[in-house]
Amino acid sequence: MKIKMKILIYCTLLTLLTPTVLADNKPFYLADDQDFAPYVYIDSEGRKAGIVYDLLVSIFSKMEQDLKYELFPWRRAQKIVSSGLADALVTIPTPNRLVFLVASEPIIRLDFTVHYNNDNPKREQILAINNIKQLQPFQMIDYQGDGWAEENLKQFKVIWAPNYTSAVGMLALNRGDIFLDDNLSIKAHVKKQIQITPKLEQHLLNIKHGDNVLYTVPLCLLIRKDSEYIGLLEQFNKTLHSIKASGEYQQIIDKYVLY
Template identity: 35%
Template sequence: MKKFYVLICFFYILSGNAFSKDPMKIVYFDNFQPFSWQENHKMQGILIDVLNEALQKRMGIPLIHEGFPWERAQLLVKKNEADAFATVPTPARLEYTVVCKEPVINSTFTLFVNKNNPRINELKAVKNLSELNKFKLGHYIGSGWAKKNLDKMDIYWCGKLDQTIEMLSRNRIDAFIDVSQVVRYNVKKLKHEDVIIELPTIFDKSPFCLCIGKKSGYSNILNKFDETMKKMEADGTLEKIYQKYK
């Protein structure tokens, strides 16, 4: 009888249904609406809803969601004090994480400007990133995309995303380029739609992927996660979640 139970446990583990015994701790940027933000001590947003559906509901993995300033959140995964985050994979992040193939959401990067900026016509003429080097840009600390693409430009670094938008609303910076869905949502939330406009040129497209720390006990779940995400796209679940935040 004892051997029988040992065999059951062995095959249970091999089946892929047994994960790390501790809940999977996923960390987020705590001020990145509508993708992730903290309200009343609880994380919410597109990333949280998608990962709850895929990992917790469909794959049976218990989750803990925690929000931090973005640079700190990434450091927690790097130090193996958290299991994962969802963001744009960069060479720096790939050094310490393994990444899914099926994105949690696809993002576009567009330019946001103050319509009262005296250089508005120059800004409207910008068609590639290199042309931004003659302007004062704003961004938030911890953005891997900005470090990779805007590193040598004149950037005023803010502690939070909404601080960057406030700087733009006051014409303290010329432009802010980041994830279109996120900036658009926050401009509306902060009631700056009357002065901040989005220009139509798309400068980049990037997938937000589940990035799991290489030392995490959950680093082996990505194949099943990708299969689950494909099913969620096929049955319309992903689009329903996205629509909630438009």
Template identity: 30%
Template sequence: MKLLPLVFFFLFSPFVATATPMKLAFPENYAPMIWTENGQMKGVVIDVLNTVLRNKLSIETQYDGYPWARAQVNVKKGLADAFITIPTPERLEYTVCSKEPVFFGNIVIYTYVNHPKRDEILAIKSAQDLLNFVLVDYRGNGWLKSKLPDAKVVWTDTLEQTYKLLANKRADIIIRDTVNFDFFARDHKYTDRIEKTSVIVDTINIHLCINKKSEYASILPDFDNVIKDLRKEGTIEAIIDSYTKPSVPMN
């Protein structure tokens, strides 16, 4: 009879009974959101997920970094349970995603300083206008592939390589949220060669997406509730601020 409470604990506690940690796959070089340093994943995403999954939901986690395209394949094949990303139609074929976005923000245009077609770039009104320019982006970017499959793109393996190529005038435009560039711009590494414009081409919502066959797919309602609470408390914004300084002036 003394064993009865313990039996009920394991039968009805939703997260302790799992045999393996929740495996999350990430791009290995996407600072400050996520990157690998000395064999460990770190960044905004890790801090937020540790707060939600480990601290609030008591879920053991395993974080692994890969080239972004490979990370997505691992989730699709069930080699990893989940990733944090934009829920595109292709990704929704094999995942279920949180209703609450973990992060959200504007997608803005970056170009190199003194671009000869700067006035045309500042006049861009929609994603379709970008087809007139050469873009640079990292492999596996779902936003660009879904919005502009016919765009002229120079693909790179890492996020920072995109800034290097743009700074060296190897492409016309980068389309990205502001957090990434603000992180790299903290030491003014690119601000003398890259212009962050005020042109917004889209807004994005980034969600936790879990493989439909994963044992962790059932945690999403609890995950949503915790994310809502953290956003109200300002916790997520504070984590992002800890990695970035104020944005460089917009034109």
């Protein structure tokens, strides 16, 4: 009787523990943008790369947590997370996103300035802009899936390009007045497009930016509230602090800023 009871208790414990064991063995699934250089993108050789990509790979390695990091067109990446197929994405924590996601501490902050074509006859007026309200008279360019722009620029005239690369190309061809974004990302896309389409080099080099920072936004790890990995955020934040203190964080940034 005692033996049967021990077997029953053992089987019950095994049943209760199995889901936890399986969860521990399941990698953390992160879906992200394939076209957001230099933060995360697919390079010319088909490899995943970028400041955020390298930082996340390093952090999860130090946490000893298996990571499945896949890149997609941005709208698709967001859909994969919102539908529950992936645990997280890295982006700006807008109010709409925070309905079902929880944000880490900022991984990096982006300063948004106006970007324009130097041949634009409105150049001087564009350079005088020092707050978002002053964007009203201008034709804006942005890209589909940019949640921050969809929430903050909806009162303005916006041409929505299918992706980030297309938005930069439209600005190079003077098809709009302003693309409000981070200068490092614009520069990376200009460089990439010159390599792909050399005949557009002069147009792309005509893209300039103002000095006034209109908005600063954080890029954070956003984990689904119903993800089994929601408890990782505290460890993630601590590991982010540790790589900043060790100097590794800045080394990764410099690798892409200086390329």
